[in-house]
Amino acid sequence: MSAQTFAEKLISKNHMGINIASVTIGVGILTFPRTLAKATGAFDGWISVILSGLIAWLIGWMLAKLAARFPRQTFFEYTSIIASKPVGYVLTILVCVYTMLFVSFEIRAIGNISKQYLFYETPVEMITLSFLLIVQYAVAGSRIAMLRLNLLFLPVVFVVIAVVLLFTTQLVEIENVRPFFSSDWRSLLKGTEGVGLSYSGFEVILFYTMLMRNPQEGPRAIAIGLAIPVLLYLTIYMFVIGVFSAEVAKNLTYPTIELAKEVEIPGGFFERVESIFFTIWIMTIFNTCAMWLDITIINLTSMFQRVTKILWIFILSPLIYFIAMLPQNLVDFFTFAEKLTYYGFLIVYLVPIGLLLLAKLRGVKGHE
Template sequence: MNNVSYADQKIGSREMVIIIANAVIGVGILTFPRSIADETDAFDGWISVLIAGAAACLIGWLLGRLASRFPNHTFFEYVALIAGRPFAYLLTLLFGVYSTLLASFEIRAVGNIAKQYLFTTTPVEMITLAFLLIVQYAAAGSRIALLRLNLLFLPIVLLVIFMVQVYTLRFLEWENVRPFFSSDWMSLLKGAKGVGLSLSGSEIVLFYTVLMRRPQDAPKSVIAGLAIPILLYMTIYMLVIGVFSPAVAKNLTYPTIELAKGVEVPGGFIERVESLFFTIWIMTIFNTCTIWFDLALSTLRSMFTRLSKFAWILILSPIVYLIAMTPQNLIQFFAFGDRLSYFGAVIAYVIPVLLLAIAKLRGVKDSG
């Protein structure tokens, strides 16, 4: 009788692909068409998505190379091998702060959007708290079980999004997508910068490679995992512009939600597709948020081993909630997201790439 492959507390390359895809598909999928339409002309924003996606794949591949170079060590341990323990403590702590901020951002996004479209009379504080409690409960269990939830949810998410895209094709107006290639390169690069936060997530490979059966496959898994949201973002942007026009897309807070609201399934099989879309989107945010909450816990536990996981959950949860409730309106909320993307670019991308260069120059590799 064969052993159950899921009983070894390890994840495979396919699971890493899906985990990265789920980590990337988050709040940004609802707002990114607006930020691109602000900078580019007509239909050309898909080029910005492609540029941002190529940059994300390159950086993600480098992060995968760094993590696969030390397959038997945690992030804190291999940073200590490369740059010394004091720097490892500092960088791991900053990663913990970054993960905590991202979890807060995602949780508040659920509160904002659920209040606007679903629970109009419920205070956003209560919606946010309820979602945090669910994330807290999930993070308290097994890390492997938490990661494997992605295998269950992602196919459903992709299926519903594909259905939304198919049924919006009939609303396309070709006048909205012309003229082609009218944006200059500077505008396209500014649009690519606007997709930055939406494509963040590949940095989780730095922490989860140690759980892989074949850590050497981490770089390829990152590329494959990023390919899914990049393709998804390109098609969603094209449809948003084709249906609403660039001028309208610039003034929609959540263009992707408005796209789903216009869907009508023939025969009345589903009367309100946006309700189904909200359901699967909340499943996606749940996965994304639990990943960041888990990373915040794991980074802190790797440095301060005396406290248990449950103790760290009790410490972190009120901090996450207070940060989530700090923005007083949507302007402050989106400004918080922009600042977070710049902070993450340095902590999650620039410094780890420099660490990879130092490890190669000094010949530092996994010793055990």
């Protein structure tokens, strides 16, 4: 492989930041205003958004430092160097379980929301299966081409959100956001914890840093990738509370989509803006699912190199679909999401931070 060809297969700091933003802006953005409204009971949830974003940035910075310490090496390879090969196998398998569960969560969310807002008569099982098949097709191709889809899709999503917010500005009532600073610190901390799932995704830096032209720029990519969701979440939360009030928002299953339903474009050119909004949003969730499934396969192939990517896709897909269909109702689904958040906090946040500290104590470092 020539040096030029290899360079074409690497991504820049800004591209990595967009990838992080895209994978972070997933299903959670559709539900987080309800979680915050329940926790704080007021407009003050914006403080929890910022606090949660700062915590996510701090954790992401440490994850990026760990991955940059071992450039061009997979999670399994540098975990084995730091903590021995048996430990590397165990931790990598636990990470694979997390990433696979996240794919299941995302595709089931697509099934639930699509049935509620788009395909009323279609069984959720068929919607979920169809989406999984499309994700399979994306992952089976070029990894860099899949990542570059984020450069194409994310700007479109921002344009649609901007249109929704523009046409709901006139619906904002100042009384809905009063009183200011009425929540105590316990409520704000509870809101910070509740919005945690909405920031899940920046941990992809652990696995994709090896594809960066300059892995040492990983921390900067984290800053770019998290700044976008934080600003977006702040804006959406303010509009949701301003339009519906906190009391109404806490009873809406998907407040962000309900906000889009309030849009009335003059002239009646579009009568159901929420359908257009959700259709565009599917592109972001598609990229999120594809990246998580790809990360699962990266980790598995790093441990079991004789098994090809295509074979792993065929092995994992039935299991992912089976797990996605386990929740019987929305209560089970959101319980699954909550448990997944805590599991991810342990496996892809605390464990890698511990690995970084251990690597520094032992003076272990990779070579590019």
